[in-house]
Amino acid sequence: MAPAIVAGRVVDQDGQPIAGASVLFTASPVSVPDIAQVTASDGGFAMAAPVPGRYSVSVYAAGHAAVQREVDVTAAEPEVLEIVVGRETC
Amino acid sequence: MTDLAAAADMHAPITNITLEESPIRERLLSLPVLGQADPVEPTADGTEAVAGPVRPESATLMTAPSVVLPDVGAASFPLDVQLETVHGADDRVQVTDTHRYPWSATSSLLITARDGSQWIGTGWFISPRTLVTAGHCVYIPNSPVPARNGWVMGIQVLPGRNGTHLPYGSVTASQFWTVRGWSDKGDENYDYGAIIVPTAVGETVGTLGFGIYGDDDLTDRVVNIAGYPGDKPAGTMWYDARMIASMNSSKVYYDIDTAGGQSGAAVYLIEDGQRIGVAIHTYGGAVTNSGTRISEPVFKNLSDWKV
Numbered sequence: 001m002a003p004a005i006v007a008g009r010v011v012d013q014d015g016q017p018i019a020g021a022s023v024l025f026t027a028s029p030v031s032v033p034d035i036a037q038v039t040a041s042d043g044g045f046a047m048a049a050p051v052p053g054r055y056s057v058s059v060y061a062a063g064h065a066a067v068q069r070e071v072d073v074t075a076a077e078p079e080v081l082e083i084v085v086g087r088e089t090c
Numbered sequence: 091m092t093d094l095a096a097a098a099d100m101h102a103p104i105t106n107i108t109l110e111e112s113p114i115r116e117r118l119l120s121l122p123v124l125g126q127a128d129p130v131e132p133t134a135d136g137t138e139a140v141a142g143p144v145r146p147e148s149a150t151l152m153t154a155p156s157v158v159l160p161d162v163g164a165a166s167f168p169l170d171v172q173l174e175t176v177h178g179a180d181d182r183v184q185v186t187d188t189h190r191y192p193w194s195a196t197s198s199l200l201i202t203a204r205d206g207s208q209w210i211g212t213g214w215f216i217s218p219r220t221l222v223t224a225g226h227c228v229y230i231p232n233s234p235v236p237a238r239n240g241w242v243m244g245i246q247v248l249p250g251r252n253g254t255h256l257p258y259g260s261v262t263a264s265q266f267w268t269v270r271g272w273s274d275k276g277d278e279n280y281d282y283g284a285i286i287v288p289t290a291v292g293e294t295v296g297t298l299g300f301g302i303y304g305d306d307d308l309t310d311r312v313v314n315i316a317g318y319p320g321d322k323p324a325g326t327m328w329y330d331a332r333m334i335a336s337m338n339s340s341k342v343y344y345d346i347d348t349a350g351g352q353s354g355a356a357v358y359l360i361e362d363g364q365r366i367g368v369a370i371h372t373y374g375g376a377v378t379n380s381g382t383r384i385s386e387p388v389f390k391n392l393s394d395w396k397v
Contacts, residue, residue: 022320024350036320036350
């Protein structure tokens with residue numbers, strides 16, 4: 001089975017793209033390469049999900065609180081996320 | 091073709107470098123070189139002298155599966171469980187004196203794939219111009235993003251990086267090595283590669299050794315990993331150590347805490363004060379993380395790739 005794509009955009013609370021954030025799987029139905037994507041200037045990312053199942057996608061951006069989103073990958077269709085990161089409060 | 095011959099062929103190296111001569115070296119241990127960085131003495135228990143928790147005992151883990159990976163973002167062995175690369179409490183400790191050896195021999199990697207997407211990883215010097223890393227840091231096979239497939243366009247190598255501080259500057263590499271088992275099959279058992287940098291940075295930052303160790307030598311041995319995880323402040327180095335949990339002929343398993351971005355880091359033991367890589371960290375899983383074991387063919391390729 002071909003891997004699916006978990007793609008999306010990381011934005012701030014005003015909807016502005018966050019470039020340079022780290023996006024990585026922190027839980028997945030199978031073992032995954034221990035690599036992280038860096039968001040592009042439009043906040044975009046696209047990572048391969050090797051098999052269907054539930055993945056945790058975590059985003060770490062300087063000056064913002066870490067965010068984790070759960071996504072159920074069901075087929076070789078792109079799962080598109082918009083991940084909003086809030087300002088760090090502490 | 092016998093199974094053994096087929097397995098050996100999967101370690102057939104490929105590169106985008108124009109070759110004039112391919113040196114052959116037969117060694118079982120490649121010794122580290124301190125370089126010019128101020129060294130840090132290791133502890134007597136085989137770990138690094140970094141303040142923080144170290145849990146040298148290890149859980150009993152599963153035996154290694156044999157799998158084929160469809161993509162850089164896709165490892166695959168069929169465990170139907172939630173996986174975490176940090177197991178229980180996060181034992182990683184930040185390294186702040188990254189300008190000192192052995193930390194200086196480890197580099198933050200900023201990888202630009204063929205489609206322009208950027209990724210973070212880790213590599214380690216084994217010679218003046220050669221760093222070892224994961225195969226998936228230098229070559230992307232079978233991606234669902236077709237424009238991403240193939241050799242990465244370039245890797246910015248930042249030795250001993252500590253956040254925004256670059257004690258040894260940075261250098262950009264565009265020459266890489268991996269093996270057919272990774273490039274053609276995406277098989278995690280062959281997930282290793284090398285980066286050739288244009289200048290002899292390793293002479294300054296030092297190199298880690300690497301070697302072939304038998305199962306008896308690795309059983310109950312404490313191994314160390316330092317790298318650049320994406321779940322921590324950008325470009326900061328984090329370290330953890332634990333006993334090896336299990337192994338097979340091509341993989342080593344451990345529950346040292348890691349996160350995305352640490353792919354390519356050295357899994358090393360400390361022997362007679364020398365840091366010797368025994369595996370290359372590559373994958374995160376629920377109970378165990380894993381790396382490509384430095385077996386005989388891996389050792390030979392790494393030795394041949396030293397410049």
